[in-house]
Amino acid sequence: xxxPVLLEERATPRPGCGPERWHALADxxxxxxxxxxxxxxESPRAILRxxxxxxxxCAGIVEDVVGxxxxxxDVNAFRARKGGVSKGCCRGGGDGC
Numbered sequence: 385x386x387x388p389v390l391l392e393e394r395a396t397p398r399p400g401c402g403p404e405r406w407h408a409l410a411d412x413x414x415x416x417x418x419x420x421x422x423x424x425x426e427s428p429r430a431i432l433r434x435x436x437x438x439x440x441x442c443a444g445i446v447e448d449v450v451g452x453x454x455x456x457x458d459v460n461a462f463r464a465r466k467g468g469v470s471k472g473c474c475r476g477g478g479d480g481c
Contacts, residue, residue, distance in 0.1 A: 403431060
């Protein structure tokens with residue numbers, strides 16, 4: 385499996401601002417084809433998809449997940465459990481819960 389290498393880190397838009405936050409994030413990630421995350425709401429997922437970015441909820445060691453993606457392997461073994469990291473507290477208001 386390919387060994388992932390960190391190319392850079394990017395700051396994300398500040399919490400809040402509703403859909404504008406997700407459009408700004410999509411613009412920041414326009415050179416990316418996918419986002420791997422622990423949890424994602426439907427609004428951010430839909431907006432990122434509109435911009436051609438696939439969102440995959442996953443759990444585990446990030447190097448293992450990225451290595452599997454780079455190798456073209458099935459990432460279903462890394463799929464995150466339902467409930468995400470917020471344990472249901474997030475209501476999708478973009479407030480950074």
